[in-house]
Amino acid sequence: MSKNTLEFLQPKNWPPPKGYSNGVAAEGRQIFVAGQIGWSERGELVSDDFVAQVERALANIVQVLAEAGGKPHHLTRLSWFVTDKATYVARQKEIGEAYRRVIGRHFPAMTLIVVTGLLEQGAKVEIEATAVIPTK
Secondary structure, three states: OOOOOOEEEOOOOOOOOOOOEOEEEOOOEEEEEEEEOOEOOOOOEOOOOHHHHHHHHHHHHHHHHHHOOOOHHHEEEEEEEEOOHHHHHHOHHHHHHHHHHHOOOOOOEEEEEEOOOOOOOOOOEEEEEEEEEOOO
16 A cells, blocks of 8 residues: 555644644545444443543544554544533543544544534534545
């Protein structure tokens, strides 16, 4: 397979973002992962804890991506939907640690949206992903 063809876009005079990229240009096979929550293979939430749900949602994204032959470094965009902004802000350090355990030090373009609720009862975060896998 050819090398990863991601280009991280950072305007010259902008301050560097923390934990994400302002933009990503990519070539290859596009993969779109539906919003993932912190549930197990049995469809049960792994915990009531926000950070545990984040870690599992990210792991679920990695599992779906693997079905297409992708890896975390192929991610180009993550859209996060959270039900509690205060919890997200207060636990950013722990969220970052969980993120690096699952995704590593790869930081695609990201958006965080605060919502009043998610479809699944007890879900506190849902993350959808886009990835581009280089073609042969």
